Amino acid sequence: MTDTRKIAGLAALAAVSLLATACGGGQVGQSSGGSSSSDNKSLALIPGITAEPFYISMQCGAEAEAKAKGYTLKTQAPQKFDPADQTPIVTGILANKPAAVLIAPTDDKAMAGPMKQLKTAGVKVIEVDTSLQDTSVAESSISSNNEQGGKLAADTLAKLVGDKKGSVLVLNTTAGTSTTDAREKGFKEEITKYPNITYIGQQYTDNDAATSAQKVTATLSSNPDLLGVFATNLNTGEGAATGLRTAGKTGTVNLVGFDASPKEVSDLKDGSFQALIAQDPGTIGKDGVDQAIAALTGGSVTRNISTDLVSITKDDMDQQSKYFYKSSC
Template sequence: MKKTLLVAGAMFSAAALLTACGSGTVGQTGSGGDSAKPAAGKKLALIPGVQAEPFYISMQCGAEAEAKKAGYELTTQAPQKFDAAMQTQLVNALGSNPPSALLIAPTDAQAMLAPIQQVKTRGAKIIEVDTALKDTSVAEASISSDNTEGGKLAAQTLAKLVGDKPGSVLVLDTIAGTSTTNARAKGFTDELANHPNLKSAGVQFTQNEPDQAASKVTAALASTPDLVGIFATNLNTGEGAATGLRNAGKVGAVNLIGFDASPSEVEGLKKGEYQGLIAQDPAAIGQQGVQQAIAALEGKPVTRTLTAQLHSITKDTLDANSQYFYKQKC
């Protein structure tokens, strides 16, 4: 992307302060209609990975509800893309008056270290939600799904769907350095080795862009005639993979396992575009993130690492797992 667009997008994200879950757009902050300023030490900030994704909307909803219940104010801003430079702009915009605690989903496990460390130096407690820094000394707590186990669960789900049929399996990851999706890809690849009828067709990165995921699928279908499965490590890669299969007339012929349970993915599962989804519980991640932030601020015990549950959903189990579908608004 062009640098001018990147900077402008980040500045726009930093300035957008609209009613939160009325629009359901991540990156917009909720005031609940109350113009009173919060008490000193009760200002929380959430910077998720990207705007407008149902996963982060669900996380924001859970965080806002928990903050309100505890008498804290939570404001949310998010980059327009899952991009370390854009997220850095938002972190730096906190300036010399940082929140009491910052809940953040680092978009890069290394590149986000310096800007987050600066906020911590100014006195803010740091809570990682969904993704994490490689440096474990920065955050008070880290709340996420066990993404390695999520990848393993995806491989097990695919293996059950494929049965004894032999073939190759492609993994579509997002960006090198993204802790969550990289762990999912590794967990999947490791588990795939336990199913001798399935062989890896490799891991390819999509830069979190659906059009790139679609192109990777198109290329894989041409180069790998025995392709029987695709694992997409997040929403964008899944939607792009579904598009690639649809364009090639291979929907249903190649099993697509997606990660997350956004409205579009759930609808895709109903239509047969996906054969399985691995759902997280982002609302619980947001809720627990706020709980740990408040505990850190109030001098109460903090749990350094918390793990949210994961759920394998197929077309046959949709109704039984509807509580795990992600939201587009609160």
């Protein structure tokens, strides 16, 4: 988000307390591992939001790799995908001084200042999932090829639509989110290849499922020829499914979601979604730990790493189950 309201001092203190009391169990906002050793093998993970299956899956991958490599990993996530919530957690991290921080910045500009503070303090910064516009802060950025994911969504939706004529909508999260903005960009470029489909643009949902549902029902009223919706992340997809269900348009309007949460997978199975574009968050977490260790030990660091994306439909979902996201580790 682009909210720049000031963060109260008490919020920073609370973030320090929450980070210090983390425990194992697999949920984002909880952590595993013990105290850092004298040579500082302590890592921290700051996802974009708490309790979201994508970030839980990322945490699981990061925790497993850290343990295998002899490092500890503590995780603390904001309650909202918002720099105002994420900033005090970053501030709190400075008090604990981990060797490296894996972070999914919640705004590609607003999080630059807090993340630069980590770098200035000697903490290695690794971006996972999202990234800053300023490429000088992080040692490495690991993410899905989100623009390509948007193109894959456009091709998938066009295949579902066939030769029918009509309009399609993109539901985005918040402006300034690098991953979802790239998905919309890829979709917008690719959908022009299909002359029977009219792209009516994107609408922002503030990453809120209820808002997403409202946007869908409103668009159906103003665009009765709506053939499809591409929802750029988990929350917008679940909200879009609700909106189509409420309007009695499930299956009639093709819904392509991004991500593969347990709820989305269930909705794909029952026909609420027609396709999902799934990422590989566990590998993003694993690669993030590997790049952090390389940066700390003088190993070879790769500046940008792209992970797999796959289109999943009801017909092939059993074969693609390895891409389904976790709700716990």
